[in-house]
Amino acid sequence: MxxxxxxxxxxxxxxxxxxxxxxxxxxxxxxxxxxxxxxxxxxxxxxxxxxxxxxxxxxxxxxxxxxxxxxxxxxxxxxxxxxxxxxxxxxxxxxxxxxxxxxxxxxxxxxxxxxxxxxxxxxxxxSITGLVTGAVGLSNYKFGRQTTLTYPYGGWIATSPLEVIALNRIQGLHTLCLLDLDPTGAGTGNQKPMQPEDAQTAIMAMAKKLEDSIDEDINDSNLQRLKFEASQKIIAELNDLDVVICTDMGGKNQSISYLPLKDLHICETGGLHCLVIPAKLSEVEQKALIRWTKQ
Structure with a gap:
């Protein structure tokens, strides 16, 4: 160029x-x-x-x-x-x-x-990192490692984003998930920001793959045992998991919704989205998130 x-x-x-x-x-x-x-x-x-x-x-x-x-x-x-x-x-x-x-x-x-x-x-x-945590009403001190939900590439999908969410949750930490922009992974053009339904599909595919391979790499290290426990827990909880979908943050069409993961497909599409996966909530955090409940 x-x-x-x-x-x-x-x-x-x-x-x-x-x-x-x-x-x-x-x-x-x-x-x-x-x-x-x-x-x-x-x-x-x-x-x-x-x-x-x-x-x-x-x-x-x-x-x-x-x-x-x-x-x-x-x-x-x-x-x-x-x-x-x-x-x-x-x-x-x-x-x-x-x-x-x-x-x-x-x-x-x-x-x-x-x-x-x-x-x-x-x-x-x-930065979206600072904007979202404050906007949704969760304590910034209780966020763990951030991750990005990726599109499946050629039928292959990474399970690491779900593993990050699982490890954060078992430690009582919330997770900010950015959503992929590029279905090709090449970063050369034709960007297509991941939509809420895409994110739901990706997480469920990750869970299926993780469940199928969950006992393959178990060893005696504390970290591996924690990963094993966290993975089992997130898979068991997935159908009842509540999430926060944040859309076009900082703009005039900004929207925030707190709803079950299984209902993400009914969310309106938009420009850019990100997800917050809450862990255990304080009383103030619970009140803050209720504001965004979809009726």
Whole structure:
């Protein structure tokens, strides 16, 4: 891909270097002033479109505000030689939905820039990790490891996301589950954000596969015994498991629903979704979640 060498607003050129800019969720109203200013003044603006997305209308509004934007996908970010070459002579802004250092991919890009002697500035943005935990009303201190529910690839599906949920729950920890964007896993385009029904199907497929293989790797380690117990427990509880589905968070169409996992297929579709799998709830948390119960 040839990246256009566009000037910043008013034809101004900032100091050469790379700027990782967090866009926050959903649209320009969630960007900081610093983010808008830096993006506007950059010589080149690249929108990273494979770890998270804005709607096309929100992206068009942003482009009207800050200037021409070029979309880049996984290959351009994970093999950033062209981007870094441009950043030696121009100010290159990489626009990342959410916070620009939420994904390891972007941390690696930051390190590669620094190793190449290229200035790398970070402008943080609102992350889904902080937004969702507060919005649904669960204690941020009680969240365990985060995971991503993935599409089945070629008929194969990973069980590790369900194992993360299981281990968190048996320790009394909630789980934030991001939902996959790419049915191909390639990160090269044609993104299709996973919908609630897809998430339900994926979790049930994971449970079936985990149940079939649950005793294959048992050994005497404490961790393996805990994993075995946690896996058995989550499989037994799955039909009665309540979840929180969060849709288009931070935008005008934001919605939150608290409902059984088995009813996810009746949820309305939207842009981007994530799931929260609660563990044991405090009294305050119970009251908070009841607000989102579907009638």
């Amino acid at each position: 040839i990246l256009a060498k566009a000037k910043g607003a008013g034809g101004l050129s900032m100091t050469a270097g790379l700027i990782l800019i967090g866009l926050g969720p959903s649209g320009i109203s969630n960007m900081t002033r610093a983010a808008i200013s830096a993006a506007t003044q950059a010589d080149i603006r690249l929108y990273e479109a494979y770890t998270a997305l804005w709607s096309e209308s929100a992206l068009a509004q942003l482009e009207t505000e800050i200037g021409e934007i070029t979309k880049v996908m996984r290959p351009e970010v994970e093999e950033p030689s062209q981007m870094l070459s441009l950043a030696k002579e121009k100010s290159v802004a990489l626009l990342v939905v959410g916070d620009p250092l939420q994904a390891t991919t972007h941390v690696d890009l930051q390190l590669q820039a620094q190793e190449a002697g290229i200035d790398c500035e970070i402008i943080h943005g609102i």
